[in-house]
Amino acid sequence: MLAKSMETMMPESLADRRIPAGDDFLPPDAVAAITPDVLIARMAALKPLVASKAASAERDRRPDDEVWAALRQSGYFYLYVPRRFGGLEFDPDTYISATLPIAEACPSTGWTACFAAEHNWLIAQMPEATQAEVWGRTPYVIAPSAAAPPGVATPVEGGFRLSGRWKWGTCVMHADWIMLNALEPVAGGAPVVRMMLMRAEDVRVIDTWQMAGMAATGSNDIAVDDLFIPEGHQFAVQPVRSGRGNGRAIHGPGLYGSPMLPNLCVTAAIPALGAARQAVMLCRDRLRAHVKLGSTTTSVEKPAGQMRLARADLLARSAERTIRAAARENLLIGEIDEPEQTGERIRIRAEIAIAVQQCVEAVRTCCEAVGSSVHALDNPMQRLLRDVQVMQSHIVYDLDVATELHGRALVGLAPNSLLL
Structure with missing residues (x-):
């Protein structure tokens, strides 16, 4: 309980x-x-x-x-x-x-x-x-990793006391473990961001997930009140951002020595790509049967329908190539030293953000091609559309932020965001 x-x-x-x-x-x-x-x-x-x-x-x-x-x-x-x-x-x-x-x-x-x-x-x-x-x-974990808003980790003998309330607890409805970001205050300096690990029975799950899209994720809020976290159940986030954490030290370069944020970006992009690919398949099938009011032929015979389908397919294919290339490249950029690596991480984030935008555009294009019935609640197309629109709002896919960061890097300016 x-x-x-x-x-x-x-x-x-x-x-x-x-x-x-x-x-x-x-x-x-x-x-x-x-x-x-x-x-x-x-x-x-x-x-x-x-x-x-x-x-x-x-x-x-x-x-x-x-x-x-x-x-x-x-x-x-x-x-x-x-x-x-x-x-x-x-x-x-x-x-x-x-x-x-x-x-x-x-x-x-x-x-x-x-x-x-x-x-x-x-x-x-x-x-x-x-x-x-x-x-x-447990030979694998089912665990949310919630970062915002960060909690407070107060150092005590043998570890930390953790308190806070976090949003976006994806996986919490089947969780056995929980990971939460917190700030350790440092006198006279910037706080240290730490990721804390605890058992699911030690947190409170608050029923907040009422969303227009991605409703089935169950990403409810998580709260912790003055919970003791042993020293060994946490790590400082900064070294992991550049692939210089315990993963590299224990398991070597490659997968566990790759930078953290591009891994997150790839993970969050896969569902958007899945939605785009499925929308193309459903659109193709719908065009074969759909006859617009006033028309005597199916939409699949219309150049407009063919062009919309082709555009959506090409957008999804382009996005997939970008996402896969970014995932492979991230295994390599962990070997690049700073400050050059930061620019590479920023670029990959922006590339994947554009790929997710392409996925959203692919789904919208398909929905626009097949008539009003797509918005019926028993039609899976409307769920694809609502889900990708909410996915697109994830902070790592904010195009304004991602492209500003990349532009600053291109002209030699320092990043103006901590989410790298």
Whole structure:
């Protein structure tokens, strides 16, 4: 049972619906037998189930439990757990390819699942003893990583006392662990940003997720009141931003030595790409049957319909190339020293922001091509549109911020944002 207070206790309806990960993990030999092709095929096979539950997941404002159980049984959540701790440690291209079928079927579920998988990368930035403890207790984590607004971490003997309330708790409805950013005050200097790790039963989940899009993510608020965090259950964020954290020291360069923010940007872009790809498929099928009022032929025979479909397809393909290239390149820029690396991280962020804009445009173009029926609540197209519009509002995809940062870097000015 989660801790409660009279002021902001989690409503019983939400408490009843928060399902911790449980203990139905795969045997080690079953995990070892999973290849990239096997995992991708399993996720493709799950697409019809995910699609069949998308509408009810949106109504319930959380990922569907049957879908979540199927994802667990597929081995998907082992993607970014290091091999030395029993995981798959697959490359970013496999991560993208395995996630896309889920994101196509339900972008909200794809969003929650891919963040749950990617957040194991953050566990790999914890001290080695903590990694062994965490992955010894649960062979992968289901954990939100909430950064804003940051809490306060007060140093005490053996660790910190943590308090705060955080928004955007993606994964919290199935969480076993929680990661929260906090500021450690420093006398006479800037505070140190630290990521704190705790068990899900030690936080309060507050029912706030009432959204026009991405409703099925269940990204409710999280609150902590004066919780003790051991020294080993946290890391300073700054070194991890440039790929110089515990991940590199323990696991070497490459995946766990890559910069943090581009990894986040890639993760959050995959569901938008899935929505764009699915919109193209649904638009193509709809054009074959759609006859506009006053017309005697299907829209697929009209040049306007063909051009809209082609434009949407090309936008989605262009976005996918950008996202995949950024994921591969991020494995390499961890080897670049500062200050040059900061400019590369800024550029990758801006490139992915433009790719997400292309995904949104692809979905809008498809919706405009197929008539008013696309906005019926039983039509999945309207859910794709609402989901990508909310995804687009994520701070890492704010084009004004991303392009200003890149422009400043191009003319030799220092960044004017801490989100790098």
